[in-house]
Amino acid sequence: MDNLSDRLVTCFGLVFPNLPLDEIPSAAAGNISDWDSIAQINLLSVIGEEFGIGIDFEQFEGATSFPALLDRLREINGRG
């Protein structure tokens, strides 16, 4: 796992404290009952804080899994 991925795992741990660490990389809204719209906003807000980026919610539309969020972050990181 790279640094970006590690930091995203930390964000997931804060928003989904009951999710075992080893399950985070495969986490998706469909397989976590706590992952509702409020949790999604919380997760994106924590990600924004952790990575120092202003979250554009439309840009993250549909990013409801760990891999998808990681991809978006890599895109932003690549642009930055």
Place this chain on the structure above:
Amino acid sequence: MRLSEALRINQLSLAPDSRCKKVQLVCGFTPLHLGTFVEAYIRNRFPGERASIISGLFGDVEGNLKRASREEAQGAVVVMEWSDFDARLGLRSSAGCDSPILADILEHFPATISRLERGISELAGRMPTVVVAPTLPIPPLTHLPLAQSGSFELQLQYQMIGLLSKLCGIGGLKILNESMLASRSAFRDRRDVNLEFHAGFPYTTSHATALAELCVECLYPPIPKKGLITDLDETLWKGILGEAGPSGVSWSVESRSQAHALYQQLLASLAESGILIAVATKNDAALVREAFARRDMLLKETQVFPIESGWGAKSDSVARILRAWNLSAEDVVIVDDSPMELAEVTAKYPAIEGFRFPHNDAAEAVKLLSMLRARFAKTEVHAEDRLRLESLRNAPSINQTQSSGDPLDFLAGLDAKLTLKFGTAANDNRAFELVNKTSQFNLNGQRYTESEWQAVTNAPGAFLLTANYEDRFGPLGKIAVVVGRCLRNKLYVDIWVMSCRAFSRHIEYHVLERLFEKFGVDCIEFAFRPTERNGPLQEFFTRFFPHGLTAERFELSANVFMALRPTLFHEVTEVSHG
């Protein structure tokens, strides 16, 4: 506090039986991060306790107020934004902003204000409540230049001030200070438009954390400090007394020492509200007296006790002051311009909070004054606060009289009058304050929030006993509080505190005697817990339990009490109601 930190705090594990603070968060938007931060700040304020934040429905602040009033909780925070008064004042509405619309908003505004006033009043009658007036700007709906205030906005603000002024007079209700909020959250950085559109939460994280912190501070204010020890040279005044002489030290705009005048003014104001002020200075005592005799001193010598002038270590002066005040170091702050003196004092008394007076930086000095004001802030000043200094001044002569003869003769000669009152807690804020600030003669050290206090004093079979004391040395005011329950011929005492100013007068025996008589019980059970500081209470009970108190609950029988209590001399009057 960052959002991630708040989430971490809220996830800290606690004992399953830990107490829980249940707080209603009443607002018309999705509470989201505001709820997270309120929970985290409550948990920071009360380590080891849970916090449960209850919120209502989106867009229905009036309904949420009604629902909150029906729920059991220990407190409420009501956060109103302009869109709660009229949805057309929010960014999520696009109903138009032509003249008829604005006129319609103004027409309906008073009715909404009245309904909210009723809802908030009802809620505040049920639980301690903090009200937050709109923190976000009114959207630019009129044709006026943005730099100009117009009639529409001013009329809305005028009505809002009217609402807040009315609410301000309601007991148990506090209005959040907008100026203080502005100092922590800049107006331009408050709104998160994206989050508002996307999730119905209008605040930036930085605004949410600032708002939550202040709301919790307002709902659960910190326990104020009780005494301030000040240095003189380059602190209470500009200049060195030993060099410039009493007429050469200054505190005025003209002599570029206005910060010292403001400091004196603050200390005088604190003294008036019952805060103890003492001086610890390395100076000649005669010169200090001469300086205090200056008519332009804003802090008068009568407002200061004791004045410790000498050449020894400052920590020795502090030790004598603490003894004279009968206070612990943690109840006190010290202000001195010398970092070395502060270090010397705080090395000996780590619990004392030390502040350096920045005598060569007026802006920093003014900041210090705000910090000091905050340390001593109290919501109410009681008659007893004004009696405190006088009774302490009398203490040396009382002690001298006491040590020069038979203690019983001393007590008999006090001409003491004790007024015991069995009443309700509803309007007795002094009793509540005494319970929360007394440490030495305190049955268990338990502190209470307003709602917890209401709950314990309104429990089935509960009674509240307060004691006022006066003797030939002067009145001490309300100095003791007992809260307990009488159930099935047994008396349970859950709270018992007595001010340290009332020690050595056998008031505690009178109180117990009256409890046995009044309730006709054979024994009293005490909810005792040893604390680091309730030694004086434990010492009192050793008369009846020579081997000390071993159990956390213990019983004292009427027979043992009557057999071992000393002779009592005070004239006791009982007031039953009110």
